[in-house]
Amino acid sequence: MKKSFGARTLLTALPVWCIGSYDADGRPNVMTVAWGGVCCSKPPSVTISLRKARHTYGNILEKMAYTVSVPSEQYVRQADYFGIASGRDVDKFEVSGLTPVRSELVDAPYVGEFPLILECRVIHHHEIGAHTQFIGEILDVKMDEEMVMEGDQPDIERIGPLIYSAHTGAYYRIGECIGKAFKIGRKQ
Amino acid sequence: MKKSFGARTLLTALPVWCIGSYDADGRPNVMTVAWGGVCCSKPPSVTISLRKARHTYGNILEKMAYTVSVPSEQYVRQADYFGIASGRDVDKFEVSGLTPVRSELVDAPYVGEFPLILECRVIHHHEIGAHTQFIGEILDVKMDEEMVMEGDQPDIERIGPLIYSAHTGAYYRIGECIGKAFKIGRKQ
Numbered sequence: 001m002k003k004s005f006g007a008r009t010l011l012t013a014l015p016v017w018c019i020g021s022y023d024a025d026g027r028p029n030v031m032t033v034a035w036g037g038v039c040c041s042k043p044p045s046v047t048i049s050l051r052k053a054r055h056t057y058g059n060i061l062e063k064m065a066y067t068v069s070v071p072s073e074q075y076v077r078q079a080d081y082f083g084i085a086s087g088r089d090v091d092k093f094e095v096s097g098l099t100p101v102r103s104e105l106v107d108a109p110y111v112g113e114f115p116l117i118l119e120c121r122v123i124h125h126h127e128i129g130a131h132t133q134f135i136g137e138i139l140d141v142k143m144d145e146e147m148v149m150e151g152d153q154p155d156i157e158r159i160g161p162l163i164y165s166a167h168t169g170a171y172y173r174i175g176e177c178i179g180k181a182f183k184i185g186r187k188q
Numbered sequence: 189m190k191k192s193f194g195a196r197t198l199l200t201a202l203p204v205w206c207i208g209s210y211d212a213d214g215r216p217n218v219m220t221v222a223w224g225g226v227c228c229s230k231p232p233s234v235t236i237s238l239r240k241a242r243h244t245y246g247n248i249l250e251k252m253a254y255t256v257s258v259p260s261e262q263y264v265r266q267a268d269y270f271g272i273a274s275g276r277d278v279d280k281f282e283v284s285g286l287t288p289v290r291s292e293l294v295d296a297p298y299v300g301e302f303p304l305i306l307e308c309r310v311i312h313h314h315e316i317g318a319h320t321q322f323i324g325e326i327l328d329v330k331m332d333e334e335m336v337m338e339g340d341q342p343d344i345e346r347i348g349p350l351i352y353s354a355h356t357g358a359y360y361r362i363g364e365c366i367g368k369a370f371k372i373g374r375k376q
Contacts, residue, residue, distance in 0.1 A: 002305065003330065003332075003333050003336070004328055004330055005329040005330065006328060007325075007326050008232055008326065009229055009232045009233075009234070010304070010329040010331070011203075011226055011234070011258070011304075012258065012342050012347050013344060013351060013362060014203075014226065015202075015225070034226070035225060035228075037224050037235065038197050038222070038223040038237070038354070039316060039321050040237060040316040040321075041318050042318035043316075044195050044196055045197075047321070049225075049226070076366055076373075077367070077372050077375075079373070080371070083369070083373070084373050097376075116199075116200065117190065124314065126314065128227060128228035129228045129229075129231050130230035131229060133227050133323075135316060138195050138196065138197065139195055140192055140194060141192075141194065142191065142192055142193065143190060143193060143198070145189060145191050148191070153198070153355040154355065156360065159200050161200050161201040165344040166226075167342065168337060168341050169368060170344075170368055171369060172363055172366065173364055173366050174362075175361035175362050176360065177353075178261055178350075178360065179264045179268060179358065179359045181268055181357040181359060182357060183268070183357075184264060184268045184359070185265050185267070185269030185272050186272065188283050188284050188285075
């Protein structure tokens with residue numbers, strides 16, 4: 001029996017993306033978001049949503065660029081920290097000991113140690129309400145070579161991305177593969 | 189050592205959301221998308237991206253409404269099917285044996301058997317390129333009572349949502365919890 005829980009963002013399995021940006025003085029920052037996703041194939045684009053009060057919000061508007069660094073599960077502690085501290089108060093790269101790498105394509109840094117990186121230039125931004133959506137065209141994807149399968153595809157099992165359970169506030173790892181897409185559903 | 193893989197949507201862990209809509213004649217349809225995410229807390233909103241050629245695209249524009257039904261892992265076969273077949277050709281609810289339930293809040297059906305449902309009215313739509321983004325305000329969340337934890341939160345372990353590995357084309361289950369958010373990162 002279904003019960004009503006009201007107008008709330010009660011989703012369960014969300015991404016964990018670390019967003020790299022520079023401020024006006026060129027200081028690197030990184031913050032973790034769960035509110036984002038792929039939004040277009042051509043141009044290849046992702047969307048992230050930020051509150052105006054975030055340090056990263058001003059940085060992205062200033063540079064019209066950001067990176068997405070996808071942490072593997074071994075970096076869960078750092079990814080969580082990037083969502084707790086503010087770049088206004090501390091240099092999160094310095095505190096975490098991770099490396100800001102300057103993108104050669106956009107005016108934003110990425111996390112050198114993380115296995116999967118997107119370099120994005122902002123092509124649209126929309127205010128929705130409490131959050132503003134930044135749509136970033138992916139100019140390049142960079143991966144650690146050992147994370148790549150045949151056919152130049154990212155291997156989810158080697159990358160080991162984190163899954164965020166919003167509201168219950170917990171990070172999960174990826175479990176077993178339970179089916180091939182466009183195949184398992186052919187027979188109903 | 190990082191290698192460049194070009195301008196592509198090479199993300200790994202994506203959501204599996206089944207989007208319910210009615211066509212102009214009131215026939216229910218459901219399609220699976222991986223390109224979506226939460227995008228605002230106030231109003232509580234989600235975004236999904238669709239190609240114009242999709243049957244669901246016209247349905248949503250007509251009704252300015254959709255639902256998100258989150259399948260649990262036991263429905264991986266049906267969720268995959270909803271992404272393979274087109275509502276132009278078949279009644280996917282009938283073929284899969286699942287139940288279209290009419291939302292009382294928006295002009296769209298949801299999948300009665302799936303554990304977590306969002307009922308959304310479209311508040312914005314943007315053409316990005318090959319895909320159009322539909323931002324839906326969540327008017328209500330419905331859950332099976334046995335999926336809910338203390339504090340009215342969805343229990344990710346009971347719901348058992350699917351994770352989609354794009355490009356390698358596979359579905360994964362959620363694995364173990366590896367840390368509490370806003371806690372594990374406090375100490376660097």
